[in-house]
Amino acid sequence: MAQYKSAKDDSSQRTRLNQGIRAREVRVIDPDGNQLGILAIREALAAASEFGLDLVEVSPTANPPVCKIMDYGRYKYEQTKKQQEAKKKQTTFQVKEIKVRPKTGDHDLQTKLGHIRKFLERKDKVKVTVMFRGREIALSNRGRELLEQIAQEMEGLAIVEQLPKFEGRTMMMVLAPK
Incomplete structure (x- = not known):
């Protein structure tokens, strides 16, 4: 489980995780994709530590923000893979x-x-x-x-x-x- 407050993605957009999440209440999704409902941030962090994973804010603009319990390293890896695939599909011309x-x-x-x-x-x-x-x-x-x-x-x-x-x-x- 990562101990840092926030990490910087390749897309130069801040992804908040664990103690870096500022909202008091968040909508929590477990690793299997099931909704746990709207929880206080302390309860959400406790649930994430139960799974031995990170609480990652995936949709900060939603009300309340949506957080998913997942392995942050894997999430970051998948994001870079998606960006690489998108880059491959771009056609370049002069x-x-x-x-x-x-x-x-x-x-x-x-x-x-x-x-x-x-x-x-x-x-x-x-x-x-x-x-x-x-x-x-x-x-x-x-x-x-x-x-x-x-x-x-x-x-x-x-x-x-x-x-x-x-x-x-x-x-x-x-x-x-x-």
Whole structure:
């Protein structure tokens, strides 16, 4: 049975146990999951010591707080396992950027489309940017056509997550894998 008042979880949230529980009355659950009812804190601590386990506050926001009689070390281990499983299930992706100009040639465009295809197959998002320099800003229609052509070429592999829009002297669109 742990003798410390409170322990710090990996989730940086304080879990109170044993003498660290501040409420006068708590709803107690025994190790088998059966409710023992609402008990004074002294009675709950006595019940926990009878089992040779810790009294752990599992729901501090409830009224009265819910405490469970359990092995705190095992509880902490199970919490870290749950966090690791949740972390495994998270999908990670990167946003790759491809830059083109309004006067980019056909061959260069085909090369860039190959790169975009490769990024999308790796499940990365692709931000396609058309950069305008100097007087090229007058060619904004050509830039929009270029982005629409790229979206059309990638129709089977990607969906347009963000439609073409201007940001300063650049026009951009975001493609996400299907």
